Amino acid sequence: MNTIPYKTYLHETELPEAWYNVRADMKKKPAPLLDPTTLKPVESSALEKVFCKELVDQELDDTSPYIAIPGEIRDFYRMFRPSPLIRAYFLEKALGTPAEIYYKFEGNNTSGSHKLNSAVAQAYYAKAQGLKGVTTETGAGQWGTALSMACQFFGLDCHVYMVKCSYEQKPHRREVMRTYGADVTPSPSMTTEAGRRINEAHPGATGSLGCAISEAVEAAMNREGYRYVLGSVLNQVLLHQSIIGLETKTALDKLGVKADIVIGCAGGGSNLGGLISPFMGEKLRGENDYRFIAVEPASCPSLTRGRYAYDYCDTGRVCPLMKMYTLGHDYMPSASHAGGLRYHGMSSTLSELLDQGLMEATSVTQTQVFEAARMFARTEGILPAPESAHAIRVAMDEAVKCRESGEKKKIVFGLTGTGYFDMFAYGKFNDGEMKDYIPSDAELEESFRKLPKID
Amino acid sequence: MNTIPYKTYLHETELPEAWYNVRADMKKKPAPLLDPTTLKPVESSALEKVFCKELVDQELDDTSPYIAIPGEIRDFYRMFRPSPLIRAYFLEKALGTPAEIYYKFEGNNTSGSHKLNSAVAQAYYAKAQGLKGVTTETGAGQWGTALSMACQFFGLDCHVYMVKCSYEQKPHRREVMRTYGADVTPSPSMTTEAGRRINEAHPGATGSLGCAISEAVEAAMNREGYRYVLGSVLNQVLLHQSIIGLETKTALDKLGVKADIVIGCAGGGSNLGGLISPFMGEKLRGENDYRFIAVEPASCPSLTRGRYAYDYCDTGRVCPLMKMYTLGHDYMPSASHAGGLRYHGMSSTLSELLDQGLMEATSVTQTQVFEAARMFARTEGILPAPESAHAIRVAMDEAVKCRESGEKKKIVFGLTGTGYFDMFAYGKFNDGEMKDYIPSDAELEESFRKLPKID
Numbered sequence: 001m002n003t004i005p006y007k008t009y010l011h012e013t014e015l016p017e018a019w020y021n022v023r024a025d026m027k028k029k030p031a032p033l034l035d036p037t038t039l040k041p042v043e044s045s046a047l048e049k050v051f052c053k054e055l056v057d058q059e060l061d062d063t064s065p066y067i068a069i070p071g072e073i074r075d076f077y078r079m080f081r082p083s084p085l086i087r088a089y090f091l092e093k094a095l096g097t098p099a100e101i102y103y104k105f106e107g108n109n110t111s112g113s114h115k116l117n118s119a120v121a122q123a124y125y126a127k128a129q130g131l132k133g134v135t136t137e138t139g140a141g142q143w144g145t146a147l148s149m150a151c152q153f154f155g156l157d158c159h160v161y162m163v164k165c166s167y168e169q170k171p172h173r174r175e176v177m178r179t180y181g182a183d184v185t186p187s188p189s190m191t192t193e194a195g196r197r198i199n200e201a202h203p204g205a206t207g208s209l210g211c212a213i214s215e216a217v218e219a220a221m222n223r224e225g226y227r228y229v230l231g232s233v234l235n236q237v238l239l240h241q242s243i244i245g246l247e248t249k250t251a252l253d254k255l256g257v258k259a260d261i262v263i264g265c266a267g268g269g270s271n272l273g274g275l276i277s278p279f280m281g282e283k284l285r286g287e288n289d290y291r292f293i294a295v296e297p298a299s300c301p302s303l304t305r306g307r308y309a310y311d312y313c314d315t316g317r318v319c320p321l322m323k324m325y326t327l328g329h330d331y332m333p334s335a336s337h338a339g340g341l342r343y344h345g346m347s348s349t350l351s352e353l354l355d356q357g358l359m360e361a362t363s364v365t366q367t368q369v370f371e372a373a374r375m376f377a378r379t380e381g382i383l384p385a386p387e388s389a390h391a392i393r394v395a396m397d398e399a400v401k402c403r404e405s406g407e408k409k410k411i412v413f414g415l416t417g418t419g420y421f422d423m424f425a426y427g428k429f430n431d432g433e434m435k436d437y438i439p440s441d442a443e444l445e446e447s448f449r450k451l452p453k454i455d
Numbered sequence: 456m457n458t459i460p461y462k463t464y465l466h467e468t469e470l471p472e473a474w475y476n477v478r479a480d481m482k483k484k485p486a487p488l489l490d491p492t493t494l495k496p497v498e499s500s501a502l503e504k505v506f507c508k509e510l511v512d513q514e515l516d517d518t519s520p521y522i523a524i525p526g527e528i529r530d531f532y533r534m535f536r537p538s539p540l541i542r543a544y545f546l547e548k549a550l551g552t553p554a555e556i557y558y559k560f561e562g563n564n565t566s567g568s569h570k571l572n573s574a575v576a577q578a579y580y581a582k583a584q585g586l587k588g589v590t591t592e593t594g595a596g597q598w599g600t601a602l603s604m605a606c607q608f609f610g611l612d613c614h615v616y617m618v619k620c621s622y623e624q625k626p627h628r629r630e631v632m633r634t635y636g637a638d639v640t641p642s643p644s645m646t647t648e649a650g651r652r653i654n655e656a657h658p659g660a661t662g663s664l665g666c667a668i669s670e671a672v673e674a675a676m677n678r679e680g681y682r683y684v685l686g687s688v689l690n691q692v693l694l695h696q697s698i699i700g701l702e703t704k705t706a707l708d709k710l711g712v713k714a715d716i717v718i719g720c721a722g723g724g725s726n727l728g729g730l731i732s733p734f735m736g737e738k739l740r741g742e743n744d745y746r747f748i749a750v751e752p753a754s755c756p757s758l759t760r761g762r763y764a765y766d767y768c769d770t771g772r773v774c775p776l777m778k779m780y781t782l783g784h785d786y787m788p789s790a791s792h793a794g795g796l797r798y799h800g801m802s803s804t805l806s807e808l809l810d811q812g813l814m815e816a817t818s819v820t821q822t823q824v825f826e827a828a829r830m831f832a833r834t835e836g837i838l839p840a841p842e843s844a845h846a847i848r849v850a851m852d853e854a855v856k857c858r859e860s861g862e863k864k865k866i867v868f869g870l871t872g873t874g875y876f877d878m879f880a881y882g883k884f885n886d887g888e889m890k891d892y893i894p895s896d897a898e899l900e901e902s903f904r905k906l907p908k909i910d
Binding site: 005006007009011012013078079080090108109110112149152153171172175176178179180181374377378380381382383418420421423424426427430 | 635833878
């Protein structure tokens with residue numbers, strides 16, 4: 001009998017009572033958001049035209065280490081949390097590694113991913129403010145599904161702009177959102193000024209998160225009683241997602257396991273930021289040391305090949321500017337199968353942590369990712385989302401290094417979601433028809449030229 | 456704070472060490488299987504040409520109350536078991552019922568259902584016997600997916616005949632099976648004698664479990680080192696699935712809850728039989744009383760409108776005959792969206808329990824089912840499979856009766872799986888285009904005329 005179980009479930013009474021705000025422990029804070037019209041630090045009054053008030057406060061608060069989780073949100077969390085921390089015994093055996101591999105599995109809910117953690121918080125605050133509804137964008141569809149579920153629960157309208165290539169590859173995702181009462185529009189659409197502009201500039205565009213954000217923001221600002229909500233990139237999202245890391249830390253502590261490496265996939269940073277936050281807090285306070293690895297797609301390599309600069313968060317330039325690792329707000333990533341990672345920028349908090357050398361970043365191609373995904377599905381019995389499989393790939397690579405060195409490292413990664421709506425992509429891979437795309441330096445240079453001149 | 460948690464997870468050390476065989480406690484046993492050529496009770500030697508030896512022993516054993524679960528199977532179970540018992544607080548609130556509703560959720564694994572419980576057992580015994588591979592049929596695709604996962608794990612070939620209407624509605628199901636290395640053929644196919652005969656008799660047939668079974672059995676018997684495995688109906692399957700009921704009983708006992716009503720959907724009986732077995736054992740031994748309700752589709756009503764008679768298990772009449780509630784082996788159910796419940800017969804054990812008045816049965820239409828499914832998805836946050844939603848419908852109806860009577864009944868039902876691959880069906884429902892089909896008495900009489908004359 002193993003002393004460490006396959007699955008560790010915390011009891012629901014152990015559900016964290018507060019989110020952890022990693023910015024509070026950062027000596028050098030992430031740079032402030034800038035107003036897109038004045039290029040000065042944005043006022044909260046301006047942000048409150050786009051976002052819910054309470055969420056703006058959370059966005060700007062870089063000093064409170066803990067923020068209490070309201071009771072209604074904790075009740076909703078009990079539907080699907082605490083999520084399990086799983087020891088990958090079968091994968092370890094298949095790799096022949098002396099390393100111990102653990103993963104925090106966030107896919108055991110109908111939205112299929114960790115996105116529900118922030119969706120329910122954002123819907124709750126929107127309802128508490130007396131709003132009628134919210135608008136948002138979705139890439140792979142996980143965030144849109146999560147928000148649909150949360151809005152249905154709190155009785156809010158939900159309008160989702162879904163990146164067109166995902167909309168077309170995943171009609172069933174749309175149907176899940178409709179089952180939860182949401183409206184879903186493929187983006188770029190002709191229903192907004194921003195969408196029409198993008199369609200004209202890039203005819204036949206397959207869309208990007210950057211485009212869809214512009215459309216959703218515009219739609220929110222044009223409707224009485226609506227606000228815009230976002231599933232990644234923002235500080236508030238990392239705050240809500242810290243529940244992943246808090247539960248992971250509690251479970252590891254109970255098992256008596258000290259992680260050596262913590263790995264997460266990174267698109268806008270929601271999962272990675274949430275997973276690493278409490279561990280990073282210990283590192284920032286000098287209590288413990290960890291290696292952190294962000295894994296991004298080689299087709300959209302903001303952390304590994306982007307510039308650390310102020311840039312627009314959205315293609316339509318209606319949102320505030322953020323200092324972050326970016327490929328340029330006009331960068332149109334190739335239509336890869338990890339729709340949730342096709343964002344030109346990155347959370348400003350994670351960008352700052354990378355810049356300070358507190359975190360590493362690496363990139364992998366999608367065929368490497370699907371090889372890892374299939375092996376993981378076959379050994380661990382969970383079919384991962386392509387996004388999540390970015391982290392699996394690097395966890396496996398680190399475990400193989402341990403096989404070579406004989407080190408018994410403790411590797412922890414975030415398994416953000418399941419791939420049930422990604423079977424079109426798996427089919428391409430199964431048929432040997434999956435292609436990789438890596439942008440050229442010239443292509444990136446061209447995109448960097450459009451970065452705003454600030455500083 | 457609630458005294459009963461939302462989710463009760465047993466620790467993996469509480470995983471049952473033996474399956475429970477309800478036949479051991481039945482005074483009047485299910486009638487024996489008959490050989491299709493001699494119409495005499497079948498010899499185990501004849502069954503062993505079709506099934507694995509150990510599984511034949513389990514099939515015929517109606518005296519051992521407990522059969523130990525081999526260690527390798529228990530290890531595999533730890534991937535996804537113990538499964539949670541969930542208190543439906545949100546659904547209770549939405550219904551305004553004083554009843555307590557509990558459901559055992561079997562959908563938290565990549566096959567998406569309880570089918571994995573028996574798939575891993577059957578694959579294990581096939582491997583232990585030194586076989587090369589197995590063949591099977593699948594309706595909704597849940598059993599085929601489960602078997603693909605289990606075969607991949609034990610290094611066995613897996614050939615799946617998938618009912619054609621599901622194959623066409625669910626291309627992504629096929630892709631999951633392929634990802635796990637299985638071959639998938641739509642049934643009726645032209646690759647077997649049985650398939651060709653059915654295609655000739657019913658041109659354009661959308662298939663049925665009865666057809667697909669004939670094809671899979673024929674394919675197994677024509678290949679060296681192959682056997683046929685079945686995901687429902689058989690006693691061995693109910694035995695393996697008893698793990699659902701055993702865990703449910705242990706969890707309820709720990710919570711101090713005595714169930715009043717236990718409800719399950721019924722196609723061939725795998726989930727219902729497994730869920731109710733330990734509770735039925737108490738009833739048979741006079742230790743406790745429970746109401747048991749089998750829920751079947753109105754379009755395929757074997758328990759509520761079928762005959763209790765010997766019949767062939769498959770359309771091609773290659774399998775042994777079984778005494779069961781049946782609509783006739785030639786009955787071709789309408790192409791409903793609960794592919795897993797489109798079987799003309801029913802487990803002989805459950806049939807006998809119904810005949811003895813120890814269990815009740817009821818039927819519901821698919822629009823009633825999808826209404827319940829959507830309400831459940833919106834309140835409890837889990838999108839159910841259409842099959843599972845049959846049980847939800849009746850659990851909700853019983854809870855509403857309690858609202859009217861003021862009774863605080865404890866209602867337990869089996870939530871067998873998730874509906875992520877059923878979004879085509881949800882789409883039809885969301886668009887208001889779902890139709891119900893209820894066979895006429897004349898249609899059933901016509902089908903009963905083909906029942907074999909035995910007794």
